[in-house]
Amino acid sequence: MKQVVAATAITATLILLLSAIAAASPEKTDKFGCHKCTRNCERYDLLKNEYHCHGTANVQSQNIQIAPRIYGNSTYRRVASIIDGDTLTVYYGIGGKKAKVRLLGIDTPEASPKEKAECFSTQATQQLNKLAFNMFVLLKKDKLQRDDKDKYGRLLRYVILFDNTSVNEEMIKGGYAKAYPSLTTTVEQYKKLENEAKEKKLGMWGECGKAKKNDTSQRLFPLKGERYGSHNIN
Numbered sequence: 666m667k668q669v670v671a672a673t674a675i676t677a678t679l680i681l682l683l684s685a686i687a688a689a690s691p692e693k694t695d696k697f698g699c700h701k702c703t704r705n706c707e708r709y710d711l712l713k714n715e716y717h718c719h720g721t722a723n724v725q726s727q728n729i730q731i732a733p734r735i736y737g738n739s740t741y742r743r744v745a746s747i748i749d750g751d752t753l754t755v756y757y758g759i760g761g762k763k764a765k766v767r768l769l770g771i772d773t774p775e776a777s778p779k780e781k782a783e784c785f786s787t788q789a790t791q792q793l794n795k796l797a798f799n800m801f802v803l804l805k806k807d808k809l810q811r812d813d814k815d816k817y818g819r820l821l822r823y824v825i826l827f828d829n830t831s832v833n834e835e836m837i838k839g840g841y842a843k844a845y846p847s848l849t850t851t852v853e854q855y856k857k858l859e860n861e862a863k864e865k866k867l868g869m870w871g872e873c874g875k876a877k878k879n880d881t882s883q884r885l886f887p888l889k890g891e892r893y894g895s896h897n898i899n
């Protein structure tokens with residue numbers, strides 16, 4: 666009986682050891698837990714030879730700080746810059762290369778050209794900056810989307826934070842973005858979120874579209890005492 670117990674214990678230990686080895690990446694990682702991708706790269710949304718890390722690597726090295734991180738089966742990429750309310754860049758590729766990402770299913774007021782910037786475009790850019798800049802994000806596709814990139818070559822993705830927050834949703838919820846009519850599984854839900862933000866007059870829904878008190882261009886007739894062209898109104 667004792668022998669059987671011992672044999673079982675040894676077998677269990679062996680199985681544990683073997684499964685631990687099998688779960689690890691096939692290629693060795695360096696002392697920081699990072700390495701270049703050699704196989705199954707596509708499955709992990711990595712490029713061939715792309716340097717990436719497994720789990721948390723907190724090292725003061727630029728290379729490692731911008732390298733994608735794999736947690737579980739998901740790859741998180743660091744946000745490198747914010748372009749406007751619905752576009753950002755992430756580190757993607759070899760040697761600090763970046764890729765532009767257009768947030769799927771949303772549309773924020775245009776920020777450029779500067780002289781024609783739409784109402785609330787600055788706030789939308791600031792909000793995306795607050796939510797996502799420098800964060801590690803998961804770039805998720807929609808199963809209905811037809812194109813991987815838009816006509817400007819930007820990746821069309823949902824941007825998901827580590828705590829599972831959808832940045833795309835947050836932008837609509839706060840009144841920083843409208844729902845963009847697109848072929849996605851979220852299109853109806855996003856429209857609903859937009860309507861909720863409208864009802865609560867959040868963000869642009871409270872700030873934009875209403876005539877400003879001191880904006881004479883909205884008024885058909887000048888008020889008394891106001892200058893109108895070269896004439897003074899008495």
Ligand SMILES: [Zn+2]
Pocket residue numbers: 690700701702717719
């Ligand atoms: Zn790896």
